[in-house]
Amino acid sequence: MTLFKTAIKSVIVCFALIPLTALASNYDFSFLTQNIEKTKKIAGIPSGTSIIAVKGDQIVFQAHIGFADIANQIKVTKNTPYYIASVTKPFMALNVLLDMENNRLPSNLQLSTMLPELDVKGLNEQMVGIKQLLSHTSAIDNYPLVLASAYSGLHDEKSLISLANNYSIKEPHDLGTFKYTNVGYNLYSIFADQYFDDNWQTRLRTQLFEPLSMTSTSATRTFYDEQKLKVAKPYSLMVSSLPNALPLEKQDATMHSAGGMYSSASDLAKFLIAQLNQGKVDGVQVFPANVITKSHQQQVTTNANYMDFQRDGYAWGWYTGIYKGENMLHHFGGFSGTHAHLSFMPKSKLGLVVINNEDFLSSKLTAVIADFIYGKLLNENDIENQVAKRFESLNSKLVNIENMLTKQQQKIAERKMNLSLQIGAYQGQYRHPDLGTMVLSISQDNELKVNWGQMNSTVSGFNKLDVIRVTLKPTNGEIIMFEVKERVISLTYQGIKFSRQYKD
Numbered sequence: 001m002t003l004f005k006t007a008i009k010s011v012i013v014c015f016a017l018i019p020l021t022a023l024a025s026n027y028d029f030s031f032l033t034q035n036i037e038k039t040k041k042i043a044g045i046p047s048g049t050s051i052i053a054v055k056g057d058q059i060v061f062q063a064h065i066g067f068a069d070i071a072n073q074i075k076v077t078k079n080t081p082y083y084i085a086s087v088t089k090p091f092m093a094l095n096v097l098l099d100m101e102n103n104r105l106p107s108n109l110q111l112s113t114m115l116p117e118l119d120v121k122g123l124n125e126q127m128v129g130i131k132q133l134l135s136h137t138s139a140i141d142n143y144p145l146v147l148a149s150a151y152s153g154l155h156d157e158k159s160l161i162s163l164a165n166n167y168s169i170k171e172p173h174d175l176g177t178f179k180y181t182n183v184g185y186n187l188y189s190i191f192a193d194q195y196f197d198d199n200w201q202t203r204l205r206t207q208l209f210e211p212l213s214m215t216s217t218s219a220t221r222t223f224y225d226e227q228k229l230k231v232a233k234p235y236s237l238m239v240s241s242l243p244n245a246l247p248l249e250k251q252d253a254t255m256h257s258a259g260g261m262y263s264s265a266s267d268l269a270k271f272l273i274a275q276l277n278q279g280k281v282d283g284v285q286v287f288p289a290n291v292i293t294k295s296h297q298q299q300v301t302t303n304a305n306y307m308d309f310q311r312d313g314y315a316w317g318w319y320t321g322i323y324k325g326e327n328m329l330h331h332f333g334g335f336s337g338t339h340a341h342l343s344f345m346p347k348s349k350l351g352l353v354v355i356n357n358e359d360f361l362s363s364k365l366t367a368v369i370a371d372f373i374y375g376k377l378l379n380e381n382d383i384e385n386q387v388a389k390r391f392e393s394l395n396s397k398l399v400n401i402e403n404m405l406t407k408q409q410q411k412i413a414e415r416k417m418n419l420s421l422q423i424g425a426y427q428g429q430y431r432h433p434d435l436g437t438m439v440l441s442i443s444q445d446n447e448l449k450v451n452w453g454q455m456n457s458t459v460s461g462f463n464k465l466d467v468i469r470v471t472l473k474p475t476n477g478e479i480i481m482f483e484v485k486e487r488v489i490s491l492t493y494q495g496i497k498f499s500r501q502y503k504d
Contacts, residue, residue: 029053029061031384032372035391036065039365043398045242047235047358048076049365050265053373054272054344054351057281061373062265068232068357071243079216081224081262082232082355083250084340085333088219088261090295091271092185092200093134093317095207097291105130105195111138114191117161122170132175133184135299135314139175142168142183144435144496149186150335151473152453153253154436160190162434178302178314182258189257200257211286212274214267219260221252231262232357234337238475240405246337246474247456254454259333265353272344272351275329296329296346306332307367309343324374334359336474341366350377359475364394412469412477415461419468420484423448430491430498438491438498450480452493 040046048066052059064076099105111118111133112125119125120140132138144167148155155163164187173179189200196203201219209217216229224231233245255261270281275296279287298313298320305311309330310321318329323345330343339362344351354369356362368390375383419426426448430438438452440459448459448468455472462469466482472493483489490499 027060027376029063029373029376032369032387033063033065035388036063036365036369039361039391039395039398040066042395043237043361044402045235045237045358045361046070047356047362048080048082048232049354049356049362049369050076050078050080050082051369051373052078052265052269052353053377054269054276054353055377056349057273057277059269060377062269064265068230070233070235070245074230076232076357078266079264080232081216081218081229081264082340082357083234083333083335083338084261084263084268084342084355085259085335085338086182087263087268087331087333087340087342088257088259089134089185090317090331090342091204091208091261092188092257094287094291094295095200095204096130096134096188097295097316098207098287099203101288101291111187114195115161115164115187117165118168118187119165120168120170123175127175130188131299133188134316136178136180136184137176137300138184138187139171139173139177139179140168140183140187141171141179141181142186143494145186146182147494147496148435149256150182150254150259151248151455152436153251154453155253155434157190157193159434159436160186164190166434176300178300180314182256185258186256192257201255201260204261208271209267212267212270212281214263214270216262216264217267218262219255221250221255221262224262232338232355234335235358236337236475237358237360237401238405240402240409248336248454248472248474250335251454259335263355265355268342268353268355269351272342272353275344276346276349276351307363308371309367324378324380326378334363339363339366341370343370345374348378350374361398368394412460415463415469417448417459417461417468418463418465419482420466421488426482426488428488429501431501432496432498435496435498437501438493440491 046066048068050064053061066076068074068076068080100107109130110126111128128138145163193199204219234249236246273281274286278289279285279292295316298315301313302311311319313320318331320329326345326348328343328345333340337359339356339359341354352370352373354366372387427440427442441449443449450457450470457470457472460469462479466484468480470478470480481492488500490497
């Protein structure tokens with residue numbers, strides 16, 4: 001990271017007051033932008049952060065700080081597409097409600113009809129419908145399906161259906177109880193791609209993106225190559241890869257219905273304005289008011305929080321909860337090299353977009369950003385002093401982050417390989433019938449490497465026999481366990497067994 005201590009000096013803040021209609025802002029946000037710059041400089045990571053605050057139907061503040069591409073010094077702008085991960089869910093849920101409103105989709109469909117081949121032990125599929133799938137109350141989980149959809153990208157319709165049929169399990173909580181998971185949205189899109197003439201990506205484009213003129217938004221990664229638009233590359237404070245981006249970057253095969261969109265701050269602001277104005281943007285009724293209202297209605301209760309944000313329930317793709325004394329709907333998204341925040345307060349007609357192409361510092365920084373912006377817009381007393389203390393606390397923890405990471409990486413590097421056979425015995429192909437092939441190979445430096453679809457990792461040692469450490473998800477240390485007899489029989493990753501392939 002030290003190589004980029006100087007690069008941080010060139011981070012430029014694009015600070016502007018650009019309302020959709022002519023309205024001067026009386027709010028001063030320079031305190032915020034100056035402190036964001038300072039925190040990024042202390043952290044030594046000039047990644048991008050784009051912020052837009054909305055009041056009513058107007059943008060009252062926006063700032064775009066840092067780089068979409070650090071190596072090439074490409075700055076973020078209001079139109080820079082960031083991967084927004086699970087912020088996809090409010091879009092998917094609204095799309096479903098629009099299909100129901102327009103009689104393209106029956107609202108009372110049951111899972112037994114939607115996916116008749118699905119048989120989850122102990123679950124009555126006739127009690128699960130679209131609402132349960134999209135409100136995380138179906139009681140179904142399926143981690144192999146999540147891995148294939150979001151990470152490896154090794155799937156097609158046949159393998160997804162097989163995964164849904166063979167690996168879905170009934171979670172040990174009751175039907176109707178909230179448990180957040182991607183699986184309900186994944187199962188819905190498997191059904192929808194069979195039910196409609198168009199796939200879910202196309203339906204999002206035609207029913208949401210195009211009506212809102214979200215020209216920098218897409219549910220396919222290839223869209224940006226075709227349009228020659230540069231997306232924000234993924235980074236992490238926890239991985240000293242600068243100026244290079246993280247190796248796991250979204251492609252079409254890993255853009256799934258629970259987390260499969262790139263969007264810009266400008267485009268997301270349009271979506272928020274539609275939420276705050278009963279479907280209207282610039283005076284045009286883009287979506288029916290009753291559908292927007294329905295999408296905000298709580299479907300299940302819960303009692304949780306994420307950092308500063310209390311959560312008392314879940315609506316159609318939105319968490320519900322109280323923030324600064326106001327009802328707030330929100331959804332956040334996280335993935336390797338990204339953190340996204342989308343929130344709004346219907347009563348005060350306030351909304352906030354914060355998107356980042358970094359995954360560790362950004363979640364903490366975004367919470368402070370939200371504290372200041374909502375505090376300022378709600379005329380909260382002494383908000384600058386309160387937030388100044390939060391910045392000071394965050395900065396004090398960042399001062400020694402580089403030394404901490406270096407020590408951690410040295411500790412991992414010092415672990416010796418603990419293998420019962422010669423390293424060459426472990427290289428080769430390991431096959432799973434529905435999850436594809438994991439390949440282990442040896443580099444010229446005699447390092448063991450793992451590749452699984454879109455994911456790849458070098459291997460480090462572990463303190464148990466025939467167990468290795470990998471970072472297939474770049475910021476997560478995980479293990480792979482080998483079954484070894486006279487030769488290697490299989491490997492197990494995340495509880496999933498891949499069988500070694502031999503020619504004999």
